[in-house]
Amino acid sequence: MGMLEHIDAVTLARAQFAFTVSFHFIFPSFSIGLASFLMVLEAQWLRTGDATYKILYRYWLKIFAVAFGMGVVSGIVLSYQIGTNWSVFSAKAGPIVGPLMAYEVLTAFFLEAGFLGVMLFGEGKVGKELHFLATCMVALGTLISTTWIISVNSWMQTPVGFLINAHGQFVPAGSWLTIIFNPSFPYRLVHTVIAAYLTTALVVGGVGGYHLLRTPGDAGVRRMFSMAMWMMALLTPLQILAGDAHGLNTLKYQPAKVLAMEGDYDPSPHGAPLVLFGLPSNAEARVRYKLEIPRIGSLILRHDPNASLPGLKDFPRSQWAPVPIVFWSFRIMVGLGFAMLGLGLASLFARWRGRLYEARLIHWGAMLMGPAGFVAVIAGWVTTEVGRQPYTVFGYLLTAHSHSPLAAPAVAASLVAFVIVYFAVFGAGIFYVLRLMAARPMPGEQGPPSIPQHAAGVTPAPALDADHSLPGALQ
Amino acid sequence: MTLDLTIIWAGILGFAVCAYVCLDGFDLGVGILFPLLAVGPERDRAMNSLAPVWDGNETWLVLGGGGLLAAFPVAYSIILPATYPLIIAMLLGLILRGVAFEFRWREPRHRAMWDIAFSTGSTIAALSQGMILGAVLQGINVVDNAYAGRWLDWLSPFSLLTGVALVVGYCLLGATWLLWKTDGLEQDHARRLAGWLGGATLIAMAVVSAATPYLHYAYWRRWFAMPGVLLTAQVPLLVVIAAIIFFVSLKRGAERLPFLITLGLFMLGFVGLCISTFPYAVPPHVTIWEAASPASSQMFMLVGTAVIVPLILAYTFWAYWVFRGKVGTHGFH
Numbered sequence A: 001m002g003m004l005e006h007i008d009a010v011t012l013a014r015a016q017f018a019f020t021v022s023f024h025f026i027f028p029s030f031s032i033g034l035a036s037f038l039m040v041l042e043a044q045w046l047r048t049g050d051a052t053y054k055i056l057y058r059y060w061l062k063i064f065a066v067a068f069g070m071g072v073v074s075g076i077v078l079s080y081q082i083g084t085n086w087s088v089f090s091a092k093a094g095p096i097v098g099p100l101m102a103y104e105v106l107t108a109f110f111l112e113a114g115f116l117g118v119m120l121f122g123e124g125k126v127g128k129e130l131h132f133l134a135t136c137m138v139a140l141g142t143l144i145s146t147t148w149i150i151s152v153n154s155w156m157q158t159p160v161g162f163l164i165n166a167h168g169q170f171v172p173a174g175s176w177l178t179i180i181f182n183p184s185f186p187y188r189l190v191h192t193v194i195a196a197y198l199t200t201a202l203v204v205g206g207v208g209g210y211h212l213l214r215t216p217g218d219a220g221v222r223r224m225f226s227m228a229m230w231m232m233a234l235l236t237p238l239q240i241l242a243g244d245a246h247g248l249n250t251l252k253y254q255p256a257k258v259l260a261m262e263g264d265y266d267p268s269p270h271g272a273p274l275v276l277f278g279l280p281s282n283a284e285a286r287v288r289y290k291l292e293i294p295r296i297g298s299l300i301l302r303h304d305p306n307a308s309l310p311g312l313k314d315f316p317r318s319q320w321a322p323v324p325i326v327f328w329s330f331r332i333m334v335g336l337g338f339a340m341l342g343l344g345l346a347s348l349f350a351r352w353r354g355r356l357y358e359a360r361l362i363h364w365g366a367m368l369m370g371p372a373g374f375v376a377v378i379a380g381w382v383t384t385e386v387g388r389q390p391y392t393v394f395g396y397l398l399t400a401h402s403h404s405p406l407a408a409p410a411v412a413a414s415l416v417a418f419v420i421v422y423f424a425v426f427g428a429g430i431f432y433v434l435r436l437m438a439a440r441p442m443p444g445e446q447g448p449p450s451i452p453q454h455a456a457g458v459t460p461a462p463a464l465d466a467d468h469s470l471p472g473a474l475q
Numbered sequence B: 001m002t003l004d005l006t007i008i009w010a011g012i013l014g015f016a017v018c019a020y021v022c023l024d025g026f027d028l029g030v031g032i033l034f035p036l037l038a039v040g041p042e043r044d045r046a047m048n049s050l051a052p053v054w055d056g057n058e059t060w061l062v063l064g065g066g067g068l069l070a071a072f073p074v075a076y077s078i079i080l081p082a083t084y085p086l087i088i089a090m091l092l093g094l095i096l097r098g099v100a101f102e103f104r105w106r107e108p109r110h111r112a113m114w115d116i117a118f119s120t121g122s123t124i125a126a127l128s129q130g131m132i133l134g135a136v137l138q139g140i141n142v143v144d145n146a147y148a149g150r151w152l153d154w155l156s157p158f159s160l161l162t163g164v165a166l167v168v169g170y171c172l173l174g175a176t177w178l179l180w181k182t183d184g185l186e187q188d189h190a191r192r193l194a195g196w197l198g199g200a201t202l203i204a205m206a207v208v209s210a211a212t213p214y215l216h217y218a219y220w221r222r223w224f225a226m227p228g229v230l231l232t233a234q235v236p237l238l239v240v241i242a243a244i245i246f247f248v249s250l251k252r253g254a255e256r257l258p259f260l261i262t263l264g265l266f267m268l269g270f271v272g273l274c275i276s277t278f279p280y281a282v283p284p285h286v287t288i289w290e291a292a293s294p295a296s297s298q299m300f301m302l303v304g305t306a307v308i309v310p311l312i313l314a315y316t317f318w319a320y321w322v323f324r325g326k327v328g329t330h331g332f333h
């Protein structure tokens, strides 16, 4: 405990929240895209009757089941941690963020949860169309929950449509539509949904690339690799455009955040440079060892190389975010975005030459980039969230005034417990997912741990039949 | 009389909590009983009876938390820090058991380990929930609408008592659920367990009911002052009637009735709680009106809730219907 005496409860609570929310976001960013992918696979199977789609559907469904389960349990943690760690924030912002999150539960989580059982275990128990409906509902549910939670987060970034009452609470001032469709919401939503689709495409492409290197002729592997590469080629340019638009929006509403991302301490009245790399330091108020290209910064942010830009020094120091974190996380995201663009373009070129399934370099590239989406997504959120500091509700409620009255030892103990449990449990889960991925989709592909149930009265209970293999032992 | 949104919201949250306790109660209960079930078909069948529905069951907990934040932000911001270690323990317990549903099928050699995770996780979650209830009932130290106690205030003989009582009650729900969903040897086992647990649950209810009025004079007056006592006395009376039906139906070999009666017992317990605490959101200091969010927030949510909750209930019933009947141990394909 000796070391912990120097760390206060607030820092520990922040560390804990950052840890759990980042962990959570890893799973949804994959399952949002995967749910839609499964919907497409099942639709294609129903439409064409091509068994390859069915095999792929069942293959990815098993992986989906594991990833989704981890998303659910890590998400439940968050809905309570807002109160345990940020009770003052909850009491003050509750009248606004609470209803939005309640709508998320009502419109999305129940939809997913209600239809998930049927999607995972209902094959053969309900008709094909009804089963497809369940898949669609689950996919729709993930998108609806993204919409609401992004709306909440965006309101915290660009709060509008509220008044502050006598108790210091944020209360709705007029129309809820103003609050829901706050200024940064559309940009953030589009950017995040595309991010989730890209993350999934990268994973599917990575698994496809891995198996193409070993069994190039397999029809299922070829099909999924090709689908993933189409997604990469189509979505990366869109994502870059969306990111650009998002940046312009942020410049309008949270200029200090963009300046932190760019590493611009000094104002540039005659056109800002683009700082490629360097070591920002808040203490010295400059970027050391910087490598920059003149005027490109203004070209990107103002679409005019000679336009002026402010610098962080135009803002009080107390409003500077921790620049080094934001600066680097932003570069990681953008760098990976361009690497994805490269992969997408390379696949287009190979496809045009008719060599998509032979180009081993691309298969290697896809395999190595399999996890890149997760890294980009986390880097993007760190940029957004750390860049919002020192506020929780931007401009109105300081992080330092948002936390709960907690004792440091209690928070320290629970932080340790979270770290241990998360690494053990989700480590095991990721191991199981990787093992499922290591096998290639097979014609006899089973669904998730085959649901061992039968409708009333159809078959006598086979309970003690010794020679039945156990469910799950099938693969 | 004007329409009091705050009372409506207290009712809706009460409903969500009830739905959660009844639904997740039986699947937590099966988890707690897991070590008593034989390795192999008995455990597999128990697990399979829950797999398609547990996620939906747990979502009511998210609605409870989310609804509390939205409709009673002040209560949310007091109760959660006040019971911090219990909440964290509950969450970690729910993680351990939640992943076991998928993970135990993934690798036969790890199955024993995930079975342990499933039962310890379920037990920790149930115990914490019961203790949270006890901690709230016994009263929370509030100054200026914020939690003002120390971080171990929640720990008391009373909260331990309610914790154990809830574990026992969930076990009864779990046993009667298995009684309904299985047959043959497993069903006989579940029936024997239900007999014992039925007795234990009634004792636990009696002890908690006897202890509660001693916590605060207000609770005491609620239950025993005239003329209210004429009404409140109905609750124990109904419990006795339910108990008799329970044991008779068990004896007669009923399959579904014991589960339904157990649900009834839980409802009665809940009515008893409401009698003790209404209209406090955080006894003994903060009433639901003091904890409420503004009418515009409550109204906005009410519109959605009134439309969507019936829909949710409809497709939840549908999902239970799809997976009706007894469970087996082997694949359907």
Ligand code: HDD
Binding pocket: A021, A024, A025, A027, A028, A029, A031, A032, A068, A071, A072, A073, A074, A075, A076, A077, A078, A079, A108, A109, A110, A112, A113, A141, A142, A143, A145, A146, A149, A150, A192, B055, B058, B059, B062
């Ligand atoms: C971009 C999307 C996104 C973001 C930013 C978040 N989530 Fe999430 N969340 C989802 C997208 C999602 C999802 C894809 O919809 C999940 C994954 C599995 C699931 O059931 O839904 C989910 C699950 C999930 C669950 C489990 C629901 C269930 O039982 O089905 C809860 C309680 C939360 N989340 C709560 C949160 C909170 C409080 C967040 C922020 C602090 C948050 N999520 C960020």
Ligand code: HEM
Binding pocket: A014, A017, A018, A021, A022, A024, A025, A086, A089, A149, A150, A152, A153, A156, A378, A381, A382, A385, A386, A388, A389, A391, A392, A399
């Ligand atoms: C799911 C993706 C998300 C990730 C990866 C993420 C990440 C982070 C990180 C790293 C921090 C710590 C920042 C710091 O202390 O310097 C943080 C803080 C916080 N985030 Fe997020 N966040 C996410 C979504 C959300 C959403 C949707 C909400 C709104 C409900 C939210 C609310 C908060 C709050 C209240 C804090 C604490 C105050 C603060 O330190 O800023 N986050 N988040």
Ligand code: HEM
Binding pocket: A187, A188, A189, A191, A192, A194, A195, A196, A198, A199, A239, A240, A242, A243, A244, A246, A247, A248, A250, A257, A258, A333, A334, A335, A336, A337, A338, A340, A373, A376, A377, A378, A379, A380, A381, A383, A384, A387
């Ligand atoms: C070169 C391409 C990209 C550009 C120019 C870009 C730009 C941005 C900008 C400006 C932000 C906003 C930070 C803020 O809130 O102020 C952001 C956030 C984010 N980025 Fe990107 N991005 C790019 C690529 C990607 C990629 C490839 C992914 C994931 C696959 C991604 C995922 C995210 C996420 C999840 C966030 C946080 C959510 C949000 O605020 O939208 N980005 N990005």
